[in-house]
Structure formats: C-alpha cells, structure tokens
C-alpha cells in the first residue's frame with residue numbers, strides 16, 4: 001500500500017518537474033530562432049552600452065537563462081569546482097567549503113555551549129527560572145543584528161560571521177535540550193535512583209538517550225537556521241563563501257550563476273537536513 | 288522462618304516501619320497515618336486495599352523514592368534515608384528503558400550493582416535471570432517489541448538480578464492475562480523459595496495474595512487510612528495454585544479478605560476517622576485456625592504458624 005503511494009508520489013513529483021521546466025523554457029526561450037540574436041532587446045541594449053556584442057560565448061549569457069543555458073553553466077561550474085583565480089574568481093567547491101567551514105565552526109561552538117547548558121537548565125528548575133528571561137529576550141533577535149557589534153568587538157569579518165552562526169544556532173539547541181531533559185520520564189529517573197547510578201552515568205546512559213530525540217530535533221532546527229544565516233552573513237561581509245559568490249555573480253549580472261548558486265544552497269541545505277533526519281531516526285525510540 | 292531457627296535468640300526483623308504518615312498537601316488530611324509493621328527476613332508480604340488508600344505511597348517510602356511526613360523506616364538496623372541497591376523495585380509501569388534491549392536493561396542494573404564485574408560476567412549473570420523469567424528468546428529485543436507480560440517479566444528479572452535484600456512490587460501482574468499471571472506467580476514463588484527473598488507486594492487480587500503471601504496487610508480506605516488487619520496465611524508454605532482451593536482454610540482466608548474489602552474497610556474508616564490521632568494497633572487474624580477473634584499485636588515479630596495439613 002505505502003509502496004504504491006510512494007511510487008505515485010514520485011511520478012507526480014516528476015510530472016511537476018517537467019511542468020516547471022516547460023514553463024521555464026516557455027518563459028525564457030528566445031522568440032527569434034536560436035543562434036541568430038541575443039535574448040531580449042533590453043539586455044541587448046545593455047550589452048551594447050557595456051561595449052559587448054551579443055556573444056556566442058556562453059560566459060556572457062545575460063538575462064534570465066533558458067533551462068539549457070542553465071544546465072550548461074551548471075555543468076561548467078561543476079566541472080571545475082576547486083579552481084582558484086584570485087579573490088573574485090574561485091570554484092563553487094571552494095566557496096562552499098568556506099561557507100560550510102564557518103557554519104561548522106559556529107555550530108560546534110554553539111553545541112558545546114547549548115547542550116551542557118540545556119542539560120543544566122533542564123535538570124534545575126532554579127537555573128531555568130534564572131535564565132529564562134535572558135533566553136526569551138535574546139532568542140527573537142535576528143542573528144544579523146549582532147553583526148555590527150561582532151565586527152566592532154571582534155574586528156575580524158570571518159570570526160564575526162562564525163559568531164553570528166554561533167548565536168543563531170545556540171537557541172534552538174538550548175531550548176530543545178532543556179525541554180527534552182526536563183521531560184525525561186520520572187520512571188526512568190526512579191530506576192536510576194533505586195540503582196544508585198552515579199550522576200555521570202545517569203546523564204549519559206539515561207537522560208541523554210531519553211532526551212536525544214528532542215536534542216537532535218533542536219540541532220536540526222539550528223542547522224537549518226545556520227545555513228539560512230550564513231548566506232546572508234557572507235553577502236554582508238564579502239570575501240569568500242557561497243553567499244559572497246551569489247552576490248558577486250549578481251554584480252556581474254550573471255543570472256545563470258546566481259541561479260546556480262541558489263540551487264546549490266538548496267541542495268546543500270537539503271542534504272544537511274536529511275543527515276539530521278537520519279540521525280533523528282537512529283535515536284528515536286518506540287515506547 | 289529464620290527468626291525461629293536463629294540460635295542467637297533476638298533477631299530484629301529486616302524492616303521496621305514505625306508510625307508512618309503521609310500528607311501530600313499541607314492542610315489536607317493525611318492519606319494514611321499510624322502505619323507500623325515489621326517484615327522478617329524471607330517473609331512475603333502482600334498489601335491489599337482500595338484504590339487511593341496509599342499503598343503505592345507506602346511502597347515508594349520503602350523504596351526511598353518518597354519521603355514520609357511522619358515516622359521512620361529502619362532496615363537492617365539502619366534508618367533508611369533514600370533509595371538504594373539493597374531494595375529491588377518492580378514498577379507498576381515496568382519502567383524499562385525503551386532504547387535498550389532486554390539484555391541491556393538488565394545489564395544496566397547489574398553494572399550498577401557490580402561496577403567491577405567484567406562485561407562477560409555481567410552478561411552471564413544477566414542471562415541467568417533472563418532465562419529464569421523465560422525470555423532468553425527475546426533477549427535481543429527492545430521493550431516496544433514485547434507484550435505487556437513480557438515487559439513485566441523483564442522488570443522482575445531486572446529487580447532480581449541485583450539480588451536485593453528486599454523486593455518491592457507494585458501491582459506487578461495487574462496488566463497480565465490470567466494464564467501469564469499464573470505462570471509468573473509460580474516462577475516468583477519458586478525464586479523466592481530458592482533465594483529466601485523478602486518481598487513486599489501490592490496487589491488487588493485476593494487469590495494472588497493467598498497464594499504468595501505469608502502475611503496479608505489490609506488497609507482501610509483513605510484519607511486517614513491505616514493497616515486495619517494483618518492476616519496470617521494459615522495454609523502451608525508449599526501451597527500450589529492448582530490445589531490450594533481444596534484446602535478449607537483457603538475459603539476461610541478468602542472470605543475474610545473479601546469481607547474486609549466489601550464491608551469492613553469502610554466501617555473501619557468511619558470508626559477511626561473520629562478517633563484520629565490515637566495510636567492504632569492492627570488486629571492480627573488467623574482465619575481458619577481460630578475463630579475470627581481479635582488479638583492485640585505483640586511488640587515485634589509475627590511468626591506465621593506452620594500447620595501440617
């Protein structure tokens with residue numbers, strides 16, 4: 001039954017994809033026969049203004065690309081992901097590595113703070129009451145709002161972006177960990193009590209596995225937010241990263257590359273989320 | 288009973304409970320009060336009473352998971368202050384860790400009891416108790432893959448595996464069907480006979496109490512609940528589930544218990560509600576042996592009478 005449903009779903013997804021591609025093609029296909037002229041007249045004018053002729057050179061695809069042009073640009077980007085021709089011209093792989101590195105570092109720092117602190121808050125009603133006002137106040141602040149403060153105090157743009165990732169990842173992990181730890185079934189804690197389990201063993205063998213689904217869910221939400229925020233942060237600070245790549249290609253008016261960057265961001269985000277989905281499945285227990 | 292055979296003469300009971308009372312919310316009447324009893328080594332106690340009279344609360348106080356408002360508990364000559372490995376608890380809700388397999392649940396308990404043991408030794412020791420409750424085939428399963436009865440048996444194996452001085456069982460068979468219940472009762476009897484285990488158990492099942500218990504404590508209704516009567520099981524220790532109903536004493540005990548639950552638990556409450564605060568002495572009854580007459584409780588120790596049938 002569910003196999004059949006999955007098959008139907010996949011078929012329908014494929015149909016949607018075809019529909020989208022067709023619509024895309026319909027909206028962007030040149031009205032004149034291909035190969036003879038450039039795309040819209042506006043962009044032709046612009047090209048003339050910029051001193052460029054309508055080019056057969058695929059590097060110079062201007063305006064919104066057709067699906068075929070996009071595929072071409074994507075293939076070119078993917079063929080040499082790690083080339084490095086100076087600060088403004090790096091392969092997509094290098095840019096992604098910069099972004100993932102920043103996210104990874106900020107995220108790891110956030111984990112190191114949020115999970116132990118969440119444990120403490122979840123286990124101590126006093127600490128919960130003491131820290132709750134701060135969490136409630138700090139959590140709704142857009143992480144990018146911290147950027148000027150970070151830049152002023154840290155004075156290094158890369159470290160500032162890592163800090164921004166840290167600050168945006170910390171809250172979901174902290175809140176979910178505290179929530180998961182506070183919600184551990186009394187029965188299991190009573191078992192640990194009657195067995196005189198040491199605090200450390202209790203934390204790792206009872207509370208951690210019991211709260212793991214909530215903690216991993218928090219980590220998953222944090223990762224999603226971190227990946228959203230890093231793009232914006234890199235667009236702001238510039239230099240390197242997929243966000244900077246996107247902004248740079250916008251400045252070059254290479255919409256095909258912008259689209260490619262957008263698609264890459266989507267794919268990477270999806271992979272990260274799936275990975276957490278798999279971990280979540282591993283730690284979820286049936287009662 | 289060890290008390291009878293010990294040449295040293297005076298042996299204190301394993302557990303002495305003195306004037307226990309519990310008030311959950313200040314200003315409300317106590318759930319129970321003036322609860323005093325002793326449990327000898329190797330003795331099997333069942334406690335029966337209507338829902339809400341405070342049986343679980345008493346058991347949790349004995350387990351050290353709940354603080355009494357008044358009174359104290361002495362175990363093995365020491366005042367009891369908290370939970371510990373000398374008492375094995377079988378929880379009403381089985382309380383297995385769902386992320387661990389049967390084996391791991393039991394190994395977790397054994398490792399807590401014997402941190403110095405090797406992995407191998409823990410596994411062997413655990414396997415013995417898994418076998419004891421007949422779950423060897425399910426040892427690698429998670430609790431969610433087990434039936435209610437199997438889960439309950441894992442809980443029992445876990446409590447037994449730490450070889451505690453006393454077992455505390457909170458309605459352990461409540462959720463089981465009659466057949467499984469009977470089988471586990473037989474297993475429990477067998478294990479208790481082999482290991483001279485001391486047991487304190489809550490049950491709602493009168494027949495179960497008669498089969499298992501040396502003495503049955505009857506609690507009156509709450510609030511102000513007390514232990515109204517202590518019924519000595521006058522049937523021989525080697526009673527069997529299949530044959531015990533041939534014994535005329537079985538009916539004497541059974542009628543006495545049912546009669547208490549239906550009538551006397553209420554009248555007792557009405558009687559004591561007015562006399563609240565007065566020290567209370569439970570009645571000791573030996574149905575089928577003597578006429579149901581009341582005798583005041585002796586200071587300590589209630590050696591059950593052994594009758595050759």
Ligand SMILES: Nc1ncnc2c1ncn2[C@@H]1O[C@H](COP(=O)(O)OP(=O)(O)OP(=O)(O)O)[C@@H](O)[C@H]1O
Nearest residue numbers: 311312318336337338339340341342343344345509
């Ligand atoms: N944590 C608590 N806070 C307040 N009242 C409680 C609490 N736990 C139990 N009580 C009250 O104490 C009384 C005795 O509860 P207890 O669970 O000991 O009853 P019981 O005899 O085990 O009943 P049952 O046979 O239904 O399990 C009940 O009236 C209950 O409402």
Ligand SMILES: [Mg+2]
Nearest residue numbers: 342343344457
């Ligand atoms: Mg109860």
